[in-house]
Amino acid sequence: MSKQVQDAYIVAAARTPIGRAPKGVFRHLRPDDLLVHALRAALAQVPGLDPAAIEDAIVGCAIPEAEQGLNVARIGALLAGLPDTVGGATVNRFCASGLTALAMAADRIRVGEADLMIAAGTESMSMVPMMGNRPSLNPRVLADENVGIAYGMGLTAEKVAQQWKVPREAQDAFALESHRKAIAAQQAGEFGDEIAPIEVVTRLPDLGSGEIVVDTRPVALDEGPRADTSLEALARLRPAFAAARDPSGKATGMGSVTAGNSSQTSDGAGALIVASEAAVKRFGLSPLARFVSFSVRGVPPQIMGIGPKEAIPAALARAGLKQEAIDWIELNEAFAAQALAVIGDLGLDPSKVNPMGGAIALGHPLGATGAIRAATVVHALRRRQLRYGMVTMCVGTGMGAAGILERV
Numbered sequence: 208m209s210k211q212v213q214d215a216y217i218v219a220a221a222r223t224p225i226g227r228a229p230k231g232v233f234r235h236l237r238p239d240d241l242l243v244h245a246l247r248a249a250l251a252q253v254p255g256l257d258p259a260a261i262e263d264a265i266v267g268c269a270i271p272e273a274e275q276g277l278n279v280a281r282i283g284a285l286l287a288g289l290p291d292t293v294g295g296a297t298v299n300r301f302c303a304s305g306l307t308a309l310a311m312a313a314d315r316i317r318v319g320e321a322d323l324m325i326a327a328g329t330e331s332m333s334m335v336p337m338m339g340n341r342p343s344l345n346p347r348v349l350a351d352e353n354v355g356i357a358y359g360m361g362l363t364a365e366k367v368a369q370q371w372k373v374p375r376e377a378q379d380a381f382a383l384e385s386h387r388k389a390i391a392a393q394q395a396g397e398f399g400d401e402i403a404p405i406e407v408v409t410r411l412p413d414l415g416s417g418e419i420v421v422d423t424r425p426v427a428l429d430e431g432p433r434a435d436t437s438l439e440a441l442a443r444l445r446p447a448f449a450a451a452r453d454p455s456g457k458a459t460g461m462g463s464v465t466a467g468n469s470s471q472t473s474d475g476a477g478a479l480i481v482a483s484e485a486a487v488k489r490f491g492l493s494p495l496a497r498f499v500s501f502s503v504r505g506v507p508p509q510i511m512g513i514g515p516k517e518a519i520p521a522a523l524a525r526a527g528l529k530q531e532a533i534d535w536i537e538l539n540e541a542f543a544a545q546a547l548a549v550i551g552d553l554g555l556d557p558s559k560v561n562p563m564g565g566a567i568a569l570g571h572p573l574g575a576t577g578a579i580r581a582a583t584v585v586h587a588l589r590r591r592q593l594r595y596g597m598v599t600m601c602v603g604t605g606m607g608a609a610g611i612l613e614r615v
Contacts, residue, residue: 212317212318213316213317213319213483213484214317214483214484214497214498215312215313215314215316215317215481215482215483215497215498216481216482216483216484216487216492216494216495216496216497216498216615217479217480217481217482217494217495217496217497217498217581217585217612218252218253218256218480218481218482218487218492218493218494218495219249219250219252219253219478219479219480219495220249220252220401220477220478220479220480220495220496220581220582220585220586221245221248221249221251221252221401221402221403221477221478221479221582222245222248222401222402222403222475222476222477222478222575222578222579222582223241223244223245223248223402223403223405223475223476223477224402224404224405224426224427224428224429224430224475225429225430225431225473225474225475225569225570225572225579226333226426226430226473226474226475226570227430227431227471227472227473227474227570228331228332228333228471228472228473228474228572229332229333229472230333231333231430231473231474232407232424232426232430233331233333233407233426233474233475234333234334234474235333235407235409236331236407236474237274237275237331237334238268238274238275238279238329238330238331238334238335238474238476239274239275239279239282239283239286239329240286241329241331241474241475241476241575242266242279242283242287242327242329242476242478243283243286243287244403244405244476245327245329245403245476245477245478245578246264246283246284246287246289246325246327246478247287247288247403248403248478249325249327249478249479249480250287250480251403252480253480253490253492255490255491255492256323256480256490256492257490258288258289258290258293259290259292259293260322260323260486260489260490261289261293261323261324261325261480262293262294262315262321262322262323262324263293263294263295263296263312263315263321263324263325264280264281264283264284264289264293264294264295264296264324264325264326264327265280265295265296265298265308265311265312265324265325265326265327266279266280266283266295266296266297266298266308266325266326266327266328266329267297267298267299267300267303267304267305267306267307267308267327267328267329267574267575267577267578268280268297268298268299268304268328268329268330268573268574268575269299269301269302269304269330269573269574270330270335270336270337270338270339270573270574271297271299271574272335272339272340273334273335273339273340274331274334274335275329275330275331275334275335278295278296278297279297279329280295280296280297280327281294281295281296281297282295283295283327283329284325293325298311299574300503300602300606300608301573301574301602301603301604301606302539302541302571302573302574302576302577302600302601302602302603303503303577303600303602303606303608304328304573304574304575304577305326305327305328305477305574305575305576305577305578305579305580305581306501306576306577306578306580306581306598306600306608306610307503307577307608308326308327308328308577308578309326309479309481309498309501309577309578309581309610310498310501310610311326312324312325312326312479312481313326313481313498313501316481316482316483317498319483321483322482322483322485322486322489323480323481323482323483323486324480324481324482325478325479325480325481326478326479326480326481326578326581327476327477327478327479327575327578328476328477328478328572328574328575328576328577328578328579329475329476329572329574329575330473330474330475330476330572330573330574330575330576331474331572332472332473332474332572332573333474334474337472337573344356344357354509355507355508355509355510355511355605356508356604356605358508358509359448360511360512360541360542360603361447361448361449361464361469361542362448362449362509363508363509363510363511363512363545364448364464364469364512364541364542364544364545365446365448365449365462365463365464365544366509366510367510367512367513367542367544367545367548368462368463368464368544368548370510370548371513371544371547371548371551371552373463373543373544373547373548373551374463375442375463375468376442377543377547378463378464378465378468378542378543378544378547379438379441379442379465379467379468379543380438381468381540381543381546381547381567382436382441382467382468382543382567382568383436383437383438383441385540385543385561385564385565385566385567385568385569386432386433386434386436386564386567386568387564388561388562388563388564388568389429389431389432389563389564389565389568389569390432390433390434390564390568391563392562392563392564393428393429393432397563397587397590398428398429398563398583400586400589400590401582401583401585401586402427402428402429404425404426404427405425405426406423406424406425406426407423407424407425407426408421408422408423408424409421409422409424410422429568429569429570430570431471431473431568431569431570432564432568432569433568436467440467441465441467441468444465444466444467445461445465446461446462446463446464446465447462447464447465447466447469448462448464449462449464463544464542464543464544467567468542468543468544468567469541469542469543469567470539470540470541470542470565470566470567470570470571471566471567471568471569471570471571472570472571473570473571473572474572475570475572475575475579476572476575476578476579477575477578477579477580477581477582478578479578479581479582479585481498482494494615495585495586495589495614495615496584496585496588496589496596496612496613496614496615497612497613497615498610498612499526499528499595499610499611499612499613500522500523500525500526500610500611501522501525501608501609501610501611502518502519502521502522502525502608502609502610503518503602503606503607503608504517504518504521504606504607505517505605505606505607506605506606506607507605508604508605509605510605511601511602511603511604511605511606512541512542512544512545512548512549512601513545513548513549513552513601513607514600514601514602514605514606514607514608515538515549515553515599515600515601515607515608515609516548516549516552516553516607517607518599518606518607518608518609519549519553519597519599519607519609520553521609522597522599522609522610522611523611526611528595528611530553530554530555531556532594532595533559533595533596533597533611534559534588534593534594534595534596535559535562535584535587535588535591535593535595535596535597536555536559536560536561536596536597536599537561537565537580537581537583537584537596537597537598537599538550538555538560538561538565538599538600539565539566539571539576539580539598539599539600539601540561540565540566540567540571541566541571541600541601543567545601546560546565549601562587563583563587576600577598577600577608577610580598580600581598581610581612584596584597584598584612585612588612588613588614589614592614593614594613594614595611595612595613595614596611596612596613596614597609597610597611597612598610598612
């Protein structure tokens, strides 16, 4: 028997600050502990909720091994003090892992199989490198028809820049604007609703006294934004991934994608609590946003950065909305080249895209980013009294994902 689809509401949304990797403020903080902090912060936003009523915790993680392996979702839920009855499942859709976790949690509620769910994401790029500790690609991906799977992310950005004719100057200008907007938002206190400050404790030996010196550092802001960057500084950076080539393969000069116009490797976590209308009434919760729609679409792996241009229209169609109805767009800035290509191809309103900066300034902790940016949208819609927001990103191996939220 089919069940009537019901609405899924986000009733809490919190995240850690984002630290730089591999030598940033969270370099010694485990990803499961980052997750614990985000989970506890989200639960603190709903003091009237009985945690035993939560059915499951779905957590995104792009490289679920080592310190963030062994089903980090279940481990994080238990370490956060949730009852043993709360389950845990770790999901991996690379950069869209956190957003996929939110969509899966919402779907369980929408089809009537749960009333309370946790959706989250966590990633430590300091402790677990981009490809993992022991990458082992199937040799078949090196065949001509599959070789795009083996391309590094930077190389796919170069291909997007070339195919969509995004010049280096435009990429650097976009990167500078990301930092400018992020710094302005930090100074205005706009991240205060979503960030749960965290204390970082370090213990170092004092060789003179033989004692252990304990240093506690409060962290309340994302570590990535730089007030001192400039177009001149960005222009001095060398291309990091490839030389530009024409369609025949002939080198035409250096590439255009640099460390300065790419997202920062990062550490962080985010968590949201999703509830049915029945749970909202039962526990006296105040919905922050309604989960409206979600879509994933595939594109050729070698131009993976363009994925949102396919996912965004699909998510809009499912929601029955026109593009103009979206008031706030968190478009993950994996690379300035791909973000500009998506904006230009779809005709997105630049004033609605990443109003508080994006991953070039704020960082991109892979599997956590979707949950983190969903928290940004939820609180931004309420703070600025806007109606619809979107989280969207490109995804490794050639995908795009997009999710739409509505302020309640």
